[in-house]
Each structure stands twice: as structure tokens, then as C-alpha cells.
Amino acid sequence: MREIARFLFGRGTRRRWIHLILGGALAMPYVFVGEIIIGPVTNTRYVFEDLLGQLLSFAVGLPLAALTAALFPLTRSLEANAVRALCGVDADRLSYAPARGRTAKERTAAWFTLHLGFGGIIAGMSLAVPPFAFVLVVLPLVAVFSDGLWGMPAAWDQPWVLALTPVVGVALLVALAACAAGAGALLARWAPALLGPTPGDRLAAAEARAADLAVRNRLARELHDSVGHALSAVTLQASAARRLLDSDPEFVREALAAIEDTTRRTVGELDAVLGVLREGDAPGTAPAPTLAADLDGLLRRTRAGGLRVEASVDADPEALPPVLSREAYRIVQEGLSNALKHAGDQVTVVLRIGIADDRLEIVLENPLGSASACRPGGGHGLRGIADRTRLLGGTVAAGAESGTWRLRVCLPLKGPA
Structure with a gap:
């Protein structure tokens, strides 16, 4: 009742x-x-x-x-x-x-x-x-x-x-x-x-979710590449500065300057990425780094940590499309970051950037160090490189061969951006 x-x-x-x-x-x-x-x-x-x-x-x-x-x-x-x-x-x-x-x-x-x-x-x-x-x-x-x-x-x-x-x-x-x-x-x-x-509404919602996930994945890659590289470089620079504090003050000053420069740039990039994530906030004003804008700075900050880098650039970074230049910068940055983490600071990293058959070719090589084994939970860097390369329609190959770790990435100069 x-x-x-x-x-x-x-x-x-x-x-x-x-x-x-x-x-x-x-x-x-x-x-x-x-x-x-x-x-x-x-x-x-x-x-x-x-x-x-x-x-x-x-x-x-x-x-x-x-x-x-x-x-x-x-x-x-x-x-x-x-x-x-x-x-x-x-x-x-x-x-x-x-x-x-x-x-x-x-x-x-x-x-x-x-x-x-x-x-x-x-x-x-x-x-x-x-x-x-x-x-x-x-x-x-x-x-x-x-x-x-x-x-x-x-x-x-x-x-x-x-x-x-x-x-x-x-x-x-x-x-x-x-x-x-x-x-x-x-x-x-x-x-x-x-x-x-309706089915059309569900399809539109699925497409919107896929677009949102794509943006989030891209932001996650940006954070991983930028912050991960910065932490690895700063750690190595601080370690080298501590060891040479008494014997080589000039090197220590360079290392500290590189740490300052690296952290300042990384904070700017982090602010730009987080500005996109904050709903209602304006995006950060720090521009995304590119080969044309910061390749020399990236090499200088990496060398300041004690890692020897031999770079050969046979392409004009200024002539590259902006999207390609930006993604190539992140690939080089992640490759150097992997070398910092896994090869040690007593080896020489060889970087070659050139153009062949309408494709931008990036090759990084370094001897395998005693710390070459991947750390627990690692592996996201190579996955991020593979994701960036796939989105640009390129190819990537990475692995050890005859005691040398080689990363080779080919990106089409005109492809899906």
C-alpha cells in the first residue's frame, strides 16, 4: 500500500x-x-x-x-x-x-x-x-x-x-x-x-574524446621530454661540478650557469604546457623549442654536464617546416637525455643531422656504458620518439650493435603534420 x-x-x-x-x-x-x-x-x-x-x-x-x-x-x-x-x-x-x-x-x-x-x-x-x-x-x-x-x-x-x-x-x-x-x-x-x-552523437562524442586524448598524450610527451631531459642534465652537471669543485673552478662556473639556463628554460616550457591544462587559463607564452631556435643551446647545456657531443649538422634548421623542426628538436633532446642517463659522462655521443631523399635524418650514436641497462619504469622516451616519428610519417630504428647504441630517425620533409 x-x-x-x-x-x-x-x-x-x-x-x-x-x-x-x-x-x-x-x-x-x-x-x-x-x-x-x-x-x-x-x-x-x-x-x-x-x-x-x-x-x-x-x-x-x-x-x-x-x-x-x-x-x-x-x-x-x-x-x-x-x-x-x-x-x-x-x-x-x-x-x-x-x-x-x-x-x-x-x-x-x-x-x-x-x-x-x-x-x-x-x-x-x-x-x-x-x-x-x-x-x-x-x-x-x-x-x-x-x-x-x-x-x-x-x-x-x-x-x-x-x-x-x-x-x-x-x-x-x-x-x-x-x-x-x-x-x-x-x-x-x-x-x-x-x-x-543518437549514433551520430555518440560518434561525435567519441571523436571529441579521441581528440582530447591526443592532446593529452602530446602534452604528456612534452612534459616527459622537457622535464626528463632537464632533470637528467642538471643531475649530471651538478655531479660533475661537485667532483671538480676544487680542481677546476672554471668548469664548475660553466656547469652552474648551464644548470641555471636549463632550469629557467624548463620552467618556461612547463608553464606553457600547464597553461593549456588549466581550464579557463591562457596558455603560457614560452614558445616551443625548435632546431632553428635552440639546437646550439641544447648542445651547449648538454656538454656543460661533462658529456662529449660531436655534432654534424648538414641541414639548414631555418629552412625546415616549423612542426618538423619542433618535433626533431624533441627527438634530439630525448636522444641526448638517454645518453646522459644510460651511457655515462665518459663517452662521446655522435650526432648527425642531414637531409637525404627529401627526408630529414637524425642519427645519435654512443658506446654502451656500464649503466646501459634501462632503469625500472623507464622506456617512455623511446616510445615518445616512436610516437612523434609515426605522427610525422617517418621511421625510427633503435638498438645496440657491436657495443654501440644507435638511434636513427628519418622524417619526411613533406608529410602528415
């Missing part, structure tokens, strides 16, 4: 009743337009006073409502928000974007028609039934305290009839509540199917 009472008069049912009343209010302009059409057709002067004319006007207005929903895409957004607030439907089962495709417009039109149709019926019942039920409930009292029932049929003046009228009145109110609860439950059940995302 408690479940029935909750279904008929619970808080959720009352909110759905309000949703239905709103549907009835939205239906009124279409009913008025239907009256303008039905009046001349049926030769009725006062359509509002004729029950059949009102029903015909209502029937004519519903297709007009469906047409309105199909022509105005924002109808789905408005209806979805109303359903979420009043019908108790989970927000993630509804689509709040305007209806753009044919399927979405057809579903929105069907929903709007159902909402206004059920709403018009329940709103009309809500206006007519309660006053009539009240009259039936108080009818016995009127008969007791008056000489008769004015304007009522004589049969209603019978005692058994007067005894039943309150029961009928209460039954009418319960029937109204049952109709409103049933209509509200049906609309709540149909809402996800008609106002939920």
Missing part, C-alpha cells in the same frame, strides 16, 4: 506532474492555431465552447508542435534539461546538444509531440476533475443544510446516491493521480530513447 501511495503521490510523481502541466501550457498556442483552422472547416463560431471542436483543435495542433521541434534544434536541449530536472532521468542518458541530424530531429519531434499530447490531456483533467470531485464530496452536506439540490436531477436527491457521491469524488481524484503518475512514468521511460544521444 505504501508503494502505491508513493507511486501516486510521491515527490517524484509530483515533479513529473509539473512537467506534464508545462507540456499542457506549451500545447495551448498550438491548440489556438488549431481552433483557427477548425472553426471555418466545421462552421463553428465558438470552437472553445464545443468539446468536439476543442479535441479536433488539439489533434491539429500536435503535428504543428512536431514541425516546430524539427525546425528548431534547441528544442532537444530545452526538453532534455526539463526532463533531467523534473522527470528523474539520469543526466548521462540524455543529450543536451541541439538536434542536428535527421534522426535526432525525428526523435525530438516525436518526444515533443508526446510531451505536449500527454501534457494537454493531464492539464485538462487537472483543471476539470478537482472542482467536479469537490462538488461530489460536499454534495451530501449541501443536501442536509438546504431544502434540495437546485439544478440537479431528482434521482440525485436519493439518500443512497448522496452516500455514494463522496466515494465517487475521491475515486475521481485518485484516478486523476493515477493517470498523471502513469503518463509521467511513461515519459520518463521513453525520454532516454528519444532525447538520448
Whole structure:
């Protein structure tokens, strides 16, 4: 019994009743337009006073409502928000974007028609039934305290009839509540199917998620390459400076200057990346480093840590496309970072950058040191190089051969950027 009472008069049912009343209010302009059409057709002067004319006007207005929903895409957004607030439907089962495709417009039109149709019926019942039920409930009292029932049929003046009228009145109110609860439950059940995302909406959402993941992966690579290289270089520079503090003060000064320069540049790059991640914040102003802008600085900071780097650049960095120059810089940076971490500071790294067959070729070679084994949890650097190379349509090969670690990357000068 408690479940029935909750279904008929619970808080959720009352909110759905309000949703239905709103549907009835939205239906009124279409009913008025239907009256303008039905009046001349049926030769009725006062359509509002004729029950059949009102029903015909209502029937004519519903297709007009469906047409309105199909022509105005924002109808789905408005209806979805109303359903979420009043019908108790989970927000993630509804689509709040305007209806753009044919399927979405057809579903929105069907929903709007159902909402206004059920709403018009329940709103009309809500206006007519309660006053009539009240009259039936108080009818016995009127008969007791008056000489008769004015304007009522004589049969209603019978005692058994007067005894039943309150029961009928209460039954009418319960029937109204049952109709409103049933209509509200049906609309709540149909809402996800008609106002939920269509296959096109799901595809668009999947594409948006894929684009967001691509941006996040790119930012993760930027953070790994920039911060990882900086920490490796600073660690090696600080270690070399500590060892030579007493014997070579000039080298220590150079190492400290390189540490200062490396950390300053890395903080700028970190601020630029984090600025993109902070929603609502403007991106950082530090530009992404490129071969043309910072290859010499990268080599100078790496050598300041004690690592010997022999560089041969047979390509003009200024002539490279900006995207290619930026990604090539990160590849060189990650290659040098790997050498810092795994080869030790007593080896010589050979870097060659050149152009052959319309491809930019980057080769880094260094002898395998005693610390050549990968550290636990490592391996992200080579994966990042592979990701960058793949996105540019190039090829990458890395591995040990005859005691030498070799990284070779070929990037097309004109390719997918």
C-alpha cells in the first residue's frame, strides 16, 4: 500500500506532474492555431465552447508542435534539461546538444509531440476533475443544510446516491493521480530513447574524446621530454661540478650557469604546457623549442654536464617546416637525455643531422656504458620518439650493435603534420 501511495503521490510523481502541466501550457498556442483552422472547416463560431471542436483543435495542433521541434534544434536541449530536472532521468542518458541530424530531429519531434499530447490531456483533467470531485464530496452536506439540490436531477436527491457521491469524488481524484503518475512514468521511460544521444552523437562524442586524448598524450610527451631531459642534465652537471669543485673552478662556473639556463628554460616550457591544462587559463607564452631556435643551446647545456657531443649538422634548421623542426628538436633532446642517463659522462655521443631523399635524418650514436641497462619504469622516451616519428610519417630504428647504441630517425620533409 505504501508503494502505491508513493507511486501516486510521491515527490517524484509530483515533479513529473509539473512537467506534464508545462507540456499542457506549451500545447495551448498550438491548440489556438488549431481552433483557427477548425472553426471555418466545421462552421463553428465558438470552437472553445464545443468539446468536439476543442479535441479536433488539439489533434491539429500536435503535428504543428512536431514541425516546430524539427525546425528548431534547441528544442532537444530545452526538453532534455526539463526532463533531467523534473522527470528523474539520469543526466548521462540524455543529450543536451541541439538536434542536428535527421534522426535526432525525428526523435525530438516525436518526444515533443508526446510531451505536449500527454501534457494537454493531464492539464485538462487537472483543471476539470478537482472542482467536479469537490462538488461530489460536499454534495451530501449541501443536501442536509438546504431544502434540495437546485439544478440537479431528482434521482440525485436519493439518500443512497448522496452516500455514494463522496466515494465517487475521491475515486475521481485518485484516478486523476493515477493517470498523471502513469503518463509521467511513461515519459520518463521513453525520454532516454528519444532525447538520448543518437549514433551520430555518440560518434561525435567519441571523436571529441579521441581528440582530447591526443592532446593529452602530446602534452604528456612534452612534459616527459622537457622535464626528463632537464632533470637528467642538471643531475649530471651538478655531479660533475661537485667532483671538480676544487680542481677546476672554471668548469664548475660553466656547469652552474648551464644548470641555471636549463632550469629557467624548463620552467618556461612547463608553464606553457600547464597553461593549456588549466581550464579557463591562457596558455603560457614560452614558445616551443625548435632546431632553428635552440639546437646550439641544447648542445651547449648538454656538454656543460661533462658529456662529449660531436655534432654534424648538414641541414639548414631555418629552412625546415616549423612542426618538423619542433618535433626533431624533441627527438634530439630525448636522444641526448638517454645518453646522459644510460651511457655515462665518459663517452662521446655522435650526432648527425642531414637531409637525404627529401627526408630529414637524425642519427645519435654512443658506446654502451656500464649503466646501459634501462632503469625500472623507464622506456617512455623511446616510445615518445616512436610516437612523434609515426605522427610525422617517418621511421625510427633503435638498438645496440657491436657495443654501440644507435638511434636513427628519418622524417619526411613533406608529410602528415
